Amino acid sequence: MTNDFAQHPVDETSAASLAKNRLHYGLVDVSNRAAFANWLQADSRGFHGPTLSNEQVDSNFAGVTYRRTVGVWDESLTAPNIPVATTSSWAEQLTVPGGLSIDAWAISSVTVSPTHRRRGIARSLLEGELRSAADMGLPMAILTVSESTIYARFGFGPAVFASDLSIDTQRATFLSSERVGTVQHVSADEFIDQAPEIFERIRRFTPGQIKVWSMRWDQISGLVPGDEEYTKKTRIVRYDDDNGTPRGFVVYRVTGGGIDLTNHKLTVDYLLAENADAYTALWRYVLEVDLVREVRAELRSVDEPLLWQLSDRRAVTATPVDHLWLRILDVPVALSARHYSGSAVIGFAVTDGLGFAQGNFLLETDKAGLPHVTSIDDFPAEAAVVELSVSALSSLYLGGVTVSSLVASGQVRENTANAAVTLERVFHSPTTPWLSVWF
Numbered sequence: 070m071t072n073d074f075a076q077h078p079v080d081e082t083s084a085a086s087l088a089k090n091r092l093h094y095g096l097v098d099v100s101n102r103a104a105f106a107n108w109l110q111a112d113s114r115g116f117h118g119p120t121l122s123n124e125q126v127d128s129n130f131a132g133v134t135y136r137r138t139v140g141v142w143d144e145s146l147t148a149p150n151i152p153v154a155t156t157s158s159w160a161e162q163l164t165v166p167g168g169l170s171i172d173a174w175a176i177s178s179v180t181v182s183p184t185h186r187r188r189g190i191a192r193s194l195l196e197g198e199l200r201s202a203a204d205m206g207l208p209m210a211i212l213t214v215s216e217s218t219i220y221a222r223f224g225f226g227p228a229v230f231a232s233d234l235s236i237d238t239q240r241a242t243f244l245s246s247e248r249v250g251t252v253q254h255v256s257a258d259e260f261i262d263q264a265p266e267i268f269e270r271i272r273r274f275t276p277g278q279i280k281v282w283s284m285r286w287d288q289i290s291g292l293v294p295g296d297e298e299y300t301k302k303t304r305i306v307r308y309d310d311d312n313g314t315p316r317g318f319v320v321y322r323v324t325g326g327g328i329d330l331t332n333h334k335l336t337v338d339y340l341l342a343e344n345a346d347a348y349t350a351l352w353r354y355v356l357e358v359d360l361v362r363e364v365r366a367e368l369r370s371v372d373e374p375l376l377w378q379l380s381d382r383r384a385v386t387a388t389p390v391d392h393l394w395l396r397i398l399d400v401p402v403a404l405s406a407r408h409y410s411g412s413a414v415i416g417f418a419v420t421d422g423l424g425f426a427q428g429n430f431l432l433e434t435d436k437a438g439l440p441h442v443t444s445i446d447d448f449p450a451e452a453a454v455v456e457l458s459v460s461a462l463s464s465l466y467l468g469g470v471t472v473s474s475l476v477a478s479g480q481v482r483e484n485t486a487n488a489a490v491t492l493e494r495v496f497h498s499p500t501t502p503w504l505s506v507w508f
């Protein structure tokens with residue numbers, strides 16, 4: 070999907086409520102470098118980042134101004150051109166079960182200046198983004214979060230989890246010693262040239278992944294200005310299969326060491342593997358680099374095959390974290406966009422404080438798992454019926470969250486006996502959802 074929505078006007082309801090507090094809510098003119106620079110510096114300050122250099126502003130100006138860039142300004146301040154709040158949003162493609170994707174409104178850069186916190190500005194921004202997305206016909210909003218305490222109140226639910234891994238290289242021995250293909254160091258330019266294409270092939274089959282924008286590939290490979298230490302330390306290794314075709318990359322840095330040179334830490338910043346051979350060879354590579362005691366990797370899948378490949382799975386300490394949060398806006402469109410496992414008739418009684426997803430919906434799937442979704446008043450007798458908030462439905466949507474956990478925790482109520490078993494059977498995704506980037 071192209072980003073046709075970048076100029077969509079800000080939501081009038083939020084504009085009116087912010088105006089009551091003498092705050093102006095509007096789009097940033099991203100053709101104006103100075104206006105964009107003010108917005109970007111406010112965004113960086115909001116995340117406790119540095120004051121950005123001209124070079125950094127230029128690279129963002131080239132890299133992210135295709136997005137809908139929104140600010141809130143307080144004209145009573147001595148620097149009225151610097152926004153006191155920011156957001157950035159764009160239309161994304163989110164992979165869903167069945168090798169399909171759904172259009173989703175990606176929301177990022179949500180900041181409110183500490184000088185203006187807890188006056189309801191973020192609420193106006195978030196509700197404004199949701200109303201705008203619904204207005205543009207987008208069935209879902211998505212975001213990755215700085216804190217897991219903020220977004221459930223707006224109807225978001227965590228749907229994709231990630232693991233941060235710490236691996237003790239002295240205990241991490243592979244069960245199999247079979248080696249195929251070759252690994253070699255390559256340049257950042259080669260990575261940029263080849264990795265996105267490989268990623269695109271993987272993305273389509275991994276629920277939870279989104280299209281990765283080109284500036285993110287530059288950041289991963291150390292090509293953006295501003296973090297010279299990262300750029301200097303970054304190494305990239307490519308895996309080629311026995312036919313010489315590139316099938317994966319690992320981007321990593323080795324740091325530390327000190328007096329004891331055997332004590333280095335290797336950080337995997339990105340590992341991309343198109344098939345099992347590439348996956349095994351790249352993990353084997355990083356785990357066998359000499360003089361390294363610990364390998365760390367963030368944002369890995371919560372279902373890494375690596376743990377099954379090692380003779381001692383306790384070599385790996387995995388810390389799970391909620392990563393991608395979803396917010397369904399249009400239930401029939403969202404439920405129709407994915408495929409399911411087998412036939413069922415399921416009723417959803419959905420509550421939504423903001424109204425978008427409120428109502429009763431019937432999902433009927435056939436033997437092939439193809440859906441038919443209707444909005445109805447009363448559920449038929451044969452339906453397995455559950456009652457849940459839009460946040461819980463959003464968590465379940467990609468098939469990576471266990472229904473029984475949400476029933477046991479009180480997030481989902483079974484209105485017919487064993488409804489959760491039916492829901493689990495058809496919703497569960499055979500591929501564990503995973504999102505390999507922040508946005």
Ligand SMILES: CC(=O)SCCNC(=O)CCNC(=O)[C@H](O)C(C)(C)COP(=O)(O)OP(=O)(O)OC[C@H]1O[C@@H](n2cnc3c(N)ncnc32)[C@H](O)[C@@H]1OP(=O)(O)O
Nearest residue numbers: 177178179180181186187188189190191192212214215218
């Ligand atoms: C998708 C992303 O970009 S994630 C990044 C989020 N941004 C950050 O973490 C940057 C640092 N933090 C901030 O900039 C701000 O503190 C924000 C954006 C998190 C909140 O902005 P504020 O304008 O202070 O929030 P606002 O006053 O609108 O609060 C709205 C509601 O969220 C709650 N809330 C706000 N911040 C938090 C928080 N950090 N933790 C828990 N609840 C919070 C408020 O209590 C309020 O609740 P209620 O309306 O249900 O009673």
